[in-house]
Amino acid sequence: MTKTILITGASTGIGKALAYQYAGLGYHCICVSRRIEACQSVASNCKELGAASSHAIKCDVSLADDTMALKKELDRLNLVIDIVVLNAGISGSGSSHQLSTLSYRKIYETNVFGVLNCLESLIPKLITQGFGHIVLIGSLSSYRGLPQTGAYGSSKAALHYIAETLRLDLKPYGLDVSIIHPGFIKTPLTDKNTFKMPFLMSAEKAAAIIQKAIHRKKAIYAFPFIMACAAKLQVILPSFIRDLLLRNVKNTKEL
Numbered sequence: 177m178t179k180t181i182l183i184t185g186a187s188t189g190i191g192k193a194l195a196y197q198y199a200g201l202g203y204h205c206i207c208v209s210r211r212i213e214a215c216q217s218v219a220s221n222c223k224e225l226g227a228a229s230s231h232a233i234k235c236d237v238s239l240a241d242d243t244m245a246l247k248k249e250l251d252r253l254n255l256v257i258d259i260v261v262l263n264a265g266i267s268g269s270g271s272s273h274q275l276s277t278l279s280y281r282k283i284y285e286t287n288v289f290g291v292l293n294c295l296e297s298l299i300p301k302l303i304t305q306g307f308g309h310i311v312l313i314g315s316l317s318s319y320r321g322l323p324q325t326g327a328y329g330s331s332k333a334a335l336h337y338i339a340e341t342l343r344l345d346l347k348p349y350g351l352d353v354s355i356i357h358p359g360f361i362k363t364p365l366t367d368k369n370t371f372k373m374p375f376l377m378s379a380e381k382a383a384a385i386i387q388k389a390i391h392r393k394k395a396i397y398a399f400p401f402i403m404a405c406a407a408k409l410q411v412i413l414p415s416f417i418r419d420l421l422l423r424n425v426k427n428t429k430e431l
């Protein structure tokens with residue numbers, strides 16, 4: 177039976193590349209984002225690339241009313257959802273010496289509560305189906321605090337914890353949960369960055385890697401390999417050594 181994937185944040189970057197990747201595999205592709213024209217254009221390209229069908233749905237994930245409307249639209253389409261990729265996210269950076277709760281709140285509204293709004297709307301449908309794979313998009317920056325990345329990095333660290341909990345809680349209901357931690361991927365999000373981004377990868381290559389990780393139902397998957405090793409090494413490094421290594425790092429823009 178032809179499978180269905182829903183991707184939030186499908187109008188650009190990783191989400192768009194992922195939609196094209198699954199379109200090529202013949203999936204029904206449901207593209208979700210705020211900018212409906214951009215989403216419609218991605219959906220129509222999906223059809224040309226081989227999608228069984230494609231749909232564009234306007235939804236601001238930070239608004240619970242929108243994600244409830246998204247659920248209703250899915251019911252109307254009457255498609256079972258095999259894979260849900262909660263990819264919509266924003267970035268931002270700033271030093272903690274001028275900490276602003278507003279900037280934290282803004283990032284959390286999309287990156288954390290946006291994901292939770294989608295989960296609240298979609299988990300009951302997936303449980304009723306008795307199957308489904310929920311995929312969260314985290315970041316390598318979530319492994320340990322980095323300079324000037326407090327709001328973004330901690331929002332992704334929250335997703336990591338949420339994904340671990342979901343995986344344990346939802347397994348008895350037949351649902352799988354994964355979290356993917358990408359390194360630097362070339363997208364409109366990183367195009368704003370002015371610093372050097374090691375191992376910068378195209379969105380198309382990232383999408384192919386993510387698709388493989390989803391196919392293998394990896395619980396946690398971090399890439400590219402060397403950046404993932406560095407991120408994991410940091411976790412076991414004593415803080416005084418890590419602080420020394422990072423003392424001159426200025427992350428003027430976001431990872």
Ligand SMILES: NC(=O)c1ccc[n+]([C@@H]2O[C@H](COP(=O)([O-])OP(=O)(O)OC[C@H]3O[C@@H](n4cnc5c(N)ncnc54)[C@H](OP(=O)(O)O)[C@@H]3O)[C@@H](O)[C@H]2O)c1
Pocket residue numbers: 184185186187188189190191208209210211212214235236237238263264265266267286290313314315316357358359360361362363364365366431
């Ligand atoms: N690029 C990287 O290096 C990198 C690394 C690690 C993790 N990530 C993560 O990967 C995900 C995708 O990032 P990207 O690099 O592809 O960024 P991007 O090109 O800026 O794409 C972000 C997507 O999210 C959507 N979006 C943002 N706010 C939304 C909202 N409130 N409601 C619905 N959709 C919203 C945007 O669409 P609309 O504007 O149309 O709503 C857009 O489609 C993010 O979660 C990001 O944190 C990226």
